[in-house]
Amino acid sequence: MVTIKDIAKLSGVSPATVSRILNGHPTVSPELRERVLQLARELNYQPNAVARSLVSSRSRLLGVVIPDISNPFFPDVVRAVEDVAAQHGYSVLLSNTDWNLYREKESLGILRSRQVDGIVLVPSQVEPHLDWLTRSSIPVALLTRTNPSFDSVETDHFRGGYLVAKHLVDLGHTHMAVIGDTCDPKYKGFREGLIDAQIPVATNLYSWQLSKNDATQEGAYQLTLQKMREFEQLKQNRAQAGGMPTDQQLERPTAIFAQNDLMAIGVLMALEELGVKVPEEMAVVGFDNIRLAAAVRPALTTVAQPSYELGRIATELLIERIESRREIPPRHIVLEPRLVVRGSTTRLRQQAPVELSSREAIPDHGSSA
Amino acid sequence: MVTIKDIAKLSGVSPATVSRILNGHPTVSPELRERVLQLARELNYQPNAVARSLVSSRSRLLGVVIPDISNPFFPDVVRAVEDVAAQHGYSVLLSNTDWNLYREKESLGILRSRQVDGIVLVPSQVEPHLDWLTRSSIPVALLTRTNPSFDSVETDHFRGGYLVAKHLVDLGHTHMAVIGDTCDPKYKGFREGLIDAQIPVATNLYSWQLSKNDATQEGAYQLTLQKMREFEQLKQNRAQAGGMPTDQQLERPTAIFAQNDLMAIGVLMALEELGVKVPEEMAVVGFDNIRLAAAVRPALTTVAQPSYELGRIATELLIERIESRREIPPRHIVLEPRLVVRGSTTRLRQQAPVELSSREAIPDHGSSA
DNA sequence: ATGAAAGCGCTAACAA
DNA sequence: TTGTTAGCGCTTTCAT
Numbered sequence: 001m002v003t004i005k006d007i008a009k010l011s012g013v014s015p016a017t018v019s020r021i022l023n024g025h026p027t028v029s030p031e032l033r034e035r036v037l038q039l040a041r042e043l044n045y046q047p048n049a050v051a052r053s054l055v056s057s058r059s060r061l062l063g064v065v066i067p068d069i070s071n072p073f074f075p076d077v078v079r080a081v082e083d084v085a086a087q088h089g090y091s092v093l094l095s096n097t098d099w100n101l102y103r104e105k106e107s108l109g110i111l112r113s114r115q116v117d118g119i120v121l122v123p124s125q126v127e128p129h130l131d132w133l134t135r136s137s138i139p140v141a142l143l144t145r146t147n148p149s150f151d152s153v154e155t156d157h158f159r160g161g162y163l164v165a166k167h168l169v170d171l172g173h174t175h176m177a178v179i180g181d182t183c184d185p186k187y188k189g190f191r192e193g194l195i196d197a198q199i200p201v202a203t204n205l206y207s208w209q210l211s212k213n214d215a216t217q218e219g220a221y222q223l224t225l226q227k228m229r230e231f232e233q234l235k236q237n238r239a240q241a242g243g244m245p246t247d248q249q250l251e252r253p254t255a256i257f258a259q260n261d262l263m264a265i266g267v268l269m270a271l272e273e274l275g276v277k278v279p280e281e282m283a284v285v286g287f288d289n290i291r292l293a294a295a296v297r298p299a300l301t302t303v304a305q306p307s308y309e310l311g312r313i314a315t316e317l318l319i320e321r322i323e324s325r326r327e328i329p330p331r332h333i334v335l336e337p338r339l340v341v342r343g344s345t346t347r348l349r350q351q352a353p354v355e356l357s358s359r360e361a362i363p364d365h366g367s368s369a
Numbered sequence: 370m371v372t373i374k375d376i377a378k379l380s381g382v383s384p385a386t387v388s389r390i391l392n393g394h395p396t397v398s399p400e401l402r403e404r405v406l407q408l409a410r411e412l413n414y415q416p417n418a419v420a421r422s423l424v425s426s427r428s429r430l431l432g433v434v435i436p437d438i439s440n441p442f443f444p445d446v447v448r449a450v451e452d453v454a455a456q457h458g459y460s461v462l463l464s465n466t467d468w469n470l471y472r473e474k475e476s477l478g479i480l481r482s483r484q485v486d487g488i489v490l491v492p493s494q495v496e497p498h499l500d501w502l503t504r505s506s507i508p509v510a511l512l513t514r515t516n517p518s519f520d521s522v523e524t525d526h527f528r529g530g531y532l533v534a535k536h537l538v539d540l541g542h543t544h545m546a547v548i549g550d551t552c553d554p555k556y557k558g559f560r561e562g563l564i565d566a567q568i569p570v571a572t573n574l575y576s577w578q579l580s581k582n583d584a585t586q587e588g589a590y591q592l593t594l595q596k597m598r599e600f601e602q603l604k605q606n607r608a609q610a611g612g613m614p615t616d617q618q619l620e621r622p623t624a625i626f627a628q629n630d631l632m633a634i635g636v637l638m639a640l641e642e643l644g645v646k647v648p649e650e651m652a653v654v655g656f657d658n659i660r661l662a663a664a665v666r667p668a669l670t671t672v673a674q675p676s677y678e679l680g681r682i683a684t685e686l687l688i689e690r691i692e693s694r695r696e697i698p699p700r701h702i703v704l705e706p707r708l709v710v711r712g713s714t715t716r717l718r719q720q721a722p723v724e725l726s727s728r729e730a731i732p733d734h735g736s737s738a
Numbered sequence: 739a740t741g742a743a744a745g746c747g748c749t750a751a752c753a754a
Numbered sequence: 755t756t757g758t759t760a761g762c763g764c765t766t767t768c769a770t
Contacts, residue, residue: 003763014741019765027739044504049483050428051763053419055746064463069444069451072660079439082465091479094433094463096451110460114418135413265664291441295634297666372747383757388749396755420747424762 002045011039022047053115062090062318063111063119067099072262072290073307074122077143080311081120088319090117099124099212105132112136118318120311125212141318143310146332151317153310153333158189160303160337164257164285165193167301167339172348173255173283174199177206177227179220179267180259186287186303190257206253210263220258220266228252228274254282254348261286261293264300268344279346289340298343306335371414380408391416422484431459431687432480432488436468441631441659442676443491446512449680450489457688459486468493468581474501481505487687489680494581508690510683515701520686522679522702526656527558529672529706533626533654534562536670536708541717542624542652543568546575546596548589548636549628555656555672559626575622579632589627589635597621597643623651623717630655630662633669637713648715658709667712675704 004022008015013032021028021036039045053059062085066074082092093116095107104124111119118139133140134149146152164186168176176194178187187207194201208227210219231252258264264286268278276282278298286293289304313333321328373391377384382401390397390405408414422428431454435443451461462485464476473493480488487508502509503518515521533555537545545563547556556576563570577596579588600621627633633655637647645651647667655662658673682702690697 001763004765005763015763016742016765017740019763020740023765029739032739046478046482048423048763050419050422051746052765053746054417054423054748054763055765057746059419068448069438070448072441072444075438075441075444078463079437079465082438082463086464091483092463094447094451094461095455096448109415113415114460292661292664295661296664370747373749374747384747385749385758386756388747389756392749398755401755417747420762421749422762423747423764424749426762 001048002043003048004045007036007040007043007045010043011036057115059115059117060090061093061114061116062315063093063095063107063114063116063121065095065097065104065107065111065119066122067124068096069094072292073260073288073305076307077122077311080308081315084312084315084319088323090319097124099215101125108132108136112138118322120314120318139318139321141314141321143314149330151314151321151331151333153314153317153335155305155310155335155337157184157186157337158192160287160305160339161186161189161191161257162193163189163337163339164287164303165190165197167341167345168255168257168283168285169194169197169199171255171283171345175204175206175251175253176255176257177208177253178257178259179208179223179263180210180215181212182207182209184259186259204251215259215263217262217266217269220263221270222266224256224267224270225274228270228276255285255345256282257285259287261288261290261300261302264302264344265292265296268296268298268300279344280349283345283348285345289338293340294342301342301345302340304338304340309335370417371412372417376405376409376412376414379412380405426484428484428486429459430462430483430485431684432462432464432476432483432485434464434466434473434476434480434488435491436493437465438463441661442629442657442674445676446491446680449677450684453681453684453688457692459688466493468584470494477501477505481507487691489683489687508687510687510690512679512683518699520683520690520700520702522683522686522704524674524679524704524706526553526555526706527561529656529674529708530555530558530560530626531562532558532706532708533656533672534559534566536710536714537624537626537652537654538563538566538568540624540652540714544573544575544620544622545624545626546577546622547626547628548577548592548632549579549584550581551576551578553628555628573620584628584632586631586635586638589632590639591635593625593636593639594643597639597645624654624714625651626654628656630657630659630669630671633671633713634661634665637665637667637669648713649718652714652717654714658707662709663711670711670714671709673707673709678704 004015004018008018013036017028017032018036021033022040062081064078064081066078069075069078078094085092093111093114095111097104097107101124108119116138120141120143122143123145130147130149140150142150142152144154146154178190180187191201191205194205208223210223234250256267258267264284267284271278271282278284284300286300286302289302293300293302317331373384373387377387382405386397386401387405390402391409431450433447433450435447438444438447447463454461462480462483464480466473466476470493477488485507489510489512491512492514499516499518509519511519511521513523515523547559549556560570560574563574577592579592603619625636627636633653636653640647640651647653653669655669655671658671662669662671686700
């Protein structure tokens with residue numbers, strides 16, 4: 001390996017001078033500069049970033065910690081991080097956690113030992129390692145989640161959920177199911193939307209819970225199969241009982257809201273298998289607006305998150321913080337979600353929707369993407 | 370930052386001893402070991418990987434250079450690289466080149482200056498920076514492309530193309546178009562397959578070339594629109610000329626083979642817009658078998674590449690080379706492609722296929738996915 | 739304008 | 755078994 005010493009020796013100057021020249025220090029004679037630069041080029045010299053990091057205690061390395069790059073939501077995020085990082089002369093260390101808090105902690109530890117200058121973190125759980133992060137004093141930008149102590153960038157999931165609720169209510173739906181984690185703000189927003197529309201959530205909103213590990217396309221597929229069969233069973237039981245009074249609680253939902261597109265696609269597949277027509281018999285809504293959402297048939301109504309934007313902004317905040325000498329108070333950026341109406345939702349036919357006239361506008365012109 | 374010195378001072382031993390303890394060196398008294406380890410834990414000490422790299426001249430860093438993580442083929446590859454790397458105690462530096470030779474060179478330079486121990490490279494062009502790579506003496510594993518000087522892992526694209534040709538011929542197709550780069554082995558395999566089936570490629574195989582920059586979903590979409598309109602125009606001209614003799618050369622193809630799934634989806638979209646029915650009027654075949662391929666309607670017949678496997682094997686070869694003290698001659702792994710028959714191809718109806726009987730087997734039981 | 743020297747945090751000879 | 759010393763490649767005072 002060619003080092004600064006080699007160049008120094010061969011050009012008859014001191015290593016210090018070579019260093020100054022390579023770093024564009026102004027106080028060197030032009031002739032020397034030329035000679036040394038020429039030599040460096042000839043020797044195909046490349047500075048050793050490791051040595052540089054050691055002395056400067058700045059690595060120009062950024063860590064990106066995400067749940068899983070195979071999940072179609074993240075490639076765009078990571079791409080944005082890398083783009084912005086590269087623009088500013090940083091390289092990117094990538095780490096997957098599989099939504100596992102232990103692995104997240106481990107990754108953060110490795111990044112710290114590698115002296116990264118900053119970390120873009122998509123926390124795998126609601127409560128990440130805040131104390132640890134704070135103590136480590138590495139600048140951090142949180143993505144899709146927020147916390148008073150750090151910069152954060154997210155879309156307004158609460159509002160996203162609210163938009164979905166409004167959309168479905170406008171289409172005449174009154175009984176709906178949610179698949180995923182009920183602590184998620186998008187669920188809370190959804191609930192709020194129903195309440196605002198006078199839907200009795202206690203009876204008309206089903207929570208089809210899924211453990212963290214099963215929050216996948218496959219998990220949603222299985223869960224939908226199971227739940228739909230339960231309703232089928234119920235119907236038969238009632239028929240056998242000879243037309244017992246219809247229990248409101250047990251009405252089959254006419255719409256399913258899954259917490260991400262991948263899970264919504266699992267729902268779609270289950271319904272297809274069961275012969276339940278989408279959107280006529282069941283509306284399905286996802287979240288994220290990944291590419292797949294537009295490609296599946298019926299195309300998925302969903303809430304768009306600007307994934308590249310999220311990554312870009314987070315990285316910009318992070319680098320600004322790294323390179324600023326002043327203390328910057330944490331900033332919290334919230335991006336607006338956007339409802340993308342496609343073929344997986346339509347006006348409910350079976351029962352006449354209440355107040356049809358006042359709601360007509362949405363489904364017809366609300367389509368985008 | 371807590372250093373080895375701090376621990377040494379506080380525990381009253383020398384830095385060397387602390388280092389030995391932290392590295393599990395056997396020649397230390399158990400009592401000391403316990404005391405020092407305890408202290409290190411209390412101080413939340415974490416070794417400085419940069420300093421370590423400098424002295425050991427091993428960074429335990431792997432570079433991954435790919436065209437674009439947003440392209441759905443690569444996340445699985447990268448995921449595999451990261452998984453294997455992590456298993457062996459390596460971290461991963463990610464870099465996107467956008468199929469740009471200049472950026473590829475730049476990325477490789479940065480990785481070298483960062484002293485990565487090895488590089489997994491998906492070359493953006495047919496001819497990558499072989500000389501540069503050889504001179505730099507960094508272990509490299511090539512992905513999806515091969516070269517005598519380096520380890521390489523790829524699926525047999527030639528054979529993949531051949532399989533597609535065979536499949537289409539078996540379905541009775543005689544006029545086909547290829548979208549992409551004619552230098553690609555999968556195109557050559559396709560051609561070979563047609564020749565073996567006695568199809569006169571000079572007249573019956575159209576090459577719809579696309580420049581590197583346009584080799585995208587959008588590019589394929591535009592190209593298909595254009596080409597199909599040309600055929601339409603031709604037909605009208607012939608009609609005007611009063612049923613002139615049918616020129617073999619100008620027969621509209623009944624099948625299109627795109628060089629990857631994204632482009633095939635572009636073709637699908639164009640055909641949908643033009644009202645050309647797939648698969649009845651036009652068969653479409655892609656390559657890669659990304660998730661989207663199964664989700665679009667009609668679902669895409671394609672050639673599956675085991676992307677995770679590719680990444681896994683490449684990384685294993687790479688790490689083996691890094692950690693071996695002996696010289697290892699370059700290894701070249703070729704994985705078998707697998708034809709996945711879905712809804713976008715079907716038996717041609719219009720004209721009776723030649724030798725129907727002998728070909729019947731494939732389309733009926735060849736379905737997989 | 740240039741050189742000498744010290745040191746970033748760690749490891750590894752060599753001594754003791 | 756432990757400590758002393760040197761040095762990885764580079765930058766940065768402090769002299770000159």
